[in-house]
Amino acid sequence: MTTTEAEELAAVRTLLTAIADENGELPEPWASAIATVRRHEFLPRVLWQWDGDRYVRIDAEEQPTQWRATAYANTSVVTQVNDGKPVEDGEKVFPSSSASAPAIVARMLGILNARRGERVLEVGAGTGWNAALMAHVVGPQNVTTVEVDAEAAGQAAVSLERLAPGARVVVGDGLLGAPAGAPYDRIVVTCSLNHVPEALLEQTRPGGTILTPWSRPWCNYGLLHLTVRDDGSAQGRFHPYADFMPARGQRLDLRIFRDVVADHHQPTESRTSVAPDAVAGDEDFAAQFALALCLPDLWFAWHENPAVEGVVRRLWVATVDTTSWAAIDEMEDGGDMFTVWQHGPRRLWGEVEAAWAWYTAHGRPGPGRFGMTIDADGTHQPWLDSPGTPL
Incomplete structure (x- = not known):
């Protein structure tokens, strides 16, 4: 084993320990997936990190030690700023794409509970790491991932072709899904939604599930886990603790x-x-x-x-x-x-x-007491404890 391989193995072990400390013991097959599919293989050469005042560059060539430590830290990391446009000196920098913290990635995959042979659609390919983890479990030929940003999609496609050949990358608006591969057993969204598009409901088989980070203009928080029913409606509960960038088609730019x-x-x-x-x-x-x-x-x-x-x-x-x-x-x-x-x-x-x-x-209920029913016509109705107590 080379020094680099030993360092990577140590970094992965440390990351798995950090995930277990936050989430509890990571079940199989996801622990094996994270141990096998190395996160750094999917990250771009330049990362961005908030230093408390501004976003600063971390360049793999100029700062290799810091870049590697960032790649295996149990934190989210910004992989693109300003929608991929060049950043001029003095220009304001805003994050436009990120790699989620490994602990939330692991927790979402555990909730999604995809199994070998099931067809999975991911909305928001990002770096491609999440799709590769799912490909490790369900089989690459069963994974389709959609990315609105053509540059990010291209980078994800290159990484997936090398490390999870057979996984399909589609460039387009993920809110429209990927109808060519439908119906899907599981759909997972890696950006926050303030409503679930009808296209995703239509492309999920009856009994299949949709998992998405949730947002409203007041707050970006929570995970919504829905089961799609025979009539095209869906119902499910919220889970706590998630903070994702909003889908580009649902951004709110108000001052x-x-x-x-x-x-x-x-x-x-x-x-x-x-x-x-x-x-x-x-x-x-x-x-x-x-x-x-x-x-x-x-x-x-x-x-x-x-x-x-x-x-x-x-x-x-x-x-x-x-x-x-x-x-x-x-x-x-x-x-x-x-x-x-x-x-x-x-x-x-x-x-x-x-x-x-x-x-x-009502006793200051936490996210776990809330749920959502989505009718076949797209009407969203949140509720507390049970669908019989709508908000």
Whole structure:
């Protein structure tokens, strides 16, 4: 065994231990898949990582040790920025594609529970590693992966041809699925969806399953695991802990001062005892997830030090159609009452207060108590505990 091979084996063992520490012992056949299908083989030469202030490059040729450590760390890593366009000096960098943390990859594969011989469709090929892991278990000829970004798809196809020959890469909008290979026993989505497209329901055989990260404008969190029924509808429950980039066709690009608030707006003033941090704070994503299901077309943004006397932080809430907004102020002197400013046909903070009251009255349920029914016509209905208690 060469030094490089020994280092790779040690890195894989360390990664498997980290996955087990987070998820519990990784069951077969997925442990063997991760041990065999090496993550670094699918990553691009240049990675990007957040350093607390900005995204910085990690180049495999210039920083080989750091690049290798990043490849086998149990964290997500950005594999593409700015939708693949060249980054000029001083230009703002935003992530547009990433390789998910291995622990969440392993957990999703365990939930998906694909078995040898089953046909699997993946929406979002990314680097191709996830497709290769599934190919190791179900057989490469049974894996189809769709990628909207042609450059990323090309790189994934090269890696899969070398390491999982027979897996099929399709360039296109994954929200349309890949009808040529349908029906599928399992569909797994590696970007977050705010609704499940009818095409994916139609391309899943009755009794088959769809697993997707979930998002709403209020919160990007949770995994939805659906079983498709004979009539084309689907039903299933949520699992906690997932944060994926949104599907490109479902991105929400809104900014408070560019798109929502105008100089001529004359807001009304009121007071509230519901703390902004309770409904939109970073420490309680379970609360954000529940409110997101209750408030499907609302989003929020924080404004630190808004240059308003006595105000240290302001929470903005707005509708996705930008017609209504609310601003809630946290004051220097603290206190348990907060000033609310609202504009537009809807009283948004009243809607948030009602959702918060419902959430607390039901014992602050976590994501695992929620589920979703999707009718054959595409109507989505979330529920708590059982389909008989819709939100």
